[in-house]
Amino acid sequence: DAGVTQSPTHLIKTRGQHVTLRCSPISGHKSVSWYQQVLGQGPQFIFQYYEKEERGRGNFPDRFSARQFPNYSSELNVNALLLGDSALYLCASSRGTEAYNEQFFGPGTRLTVL
């Protein structure tokens, strides 16, 4: 079975631009979470979606938004990019939202903002 897939792998943008990152969960998984990993730091939680509804939001500005589609894939959108948004963006999927459901991570999208 395919794991969590993310696209694109790498992305270079300039300040002020907008970016859309995509994630496809493992087949049968209904929950998708997004994390930001700045170089040298641990991942920080951005959003969790389950059955197309937002279930959790981390401490990120409103420039960050996301959605989940009927096929459970997800998009993360970031507006008005800042240099500090440069990071590895990780998507994780799980069967549900209960604590015992393992989160499986994708390889990430490396975003560079110039």
Place this chain on the structure above:
Amino acid sequence: GDSVTQMEGPVTLSEEAFLTINCTYTATGYPSLFWYVQYPGEGLQLLLKATKADDKGSNKGFEATYRKETTSFHLEKGSVQVSDSAVYFCALLNQAGTALIFGKGTTLSVSS
């Protein structure tokens, strides 16, 4: 708020040495605890977990015991291999069950 503190690296060891990476947490209640590993060029992988006090998680020779008295979840391995070289992250699941809270990561480098 919830937080995880783990020892800073890098940790440099010779093959077959004993490994300990310390991890302590601050959280409401008794959260599930995890160790994730990130090999060079790869995504995060769950290494082991423990969901309640005194539980011991184990996998691939690694172990960690959930100690509520000391709010700790230290990672240990009796004999490391070169292939264990990676970044290790300690994490907890928040009370709402919506987010993993990660430590900053510890880089392990094992030489032969």
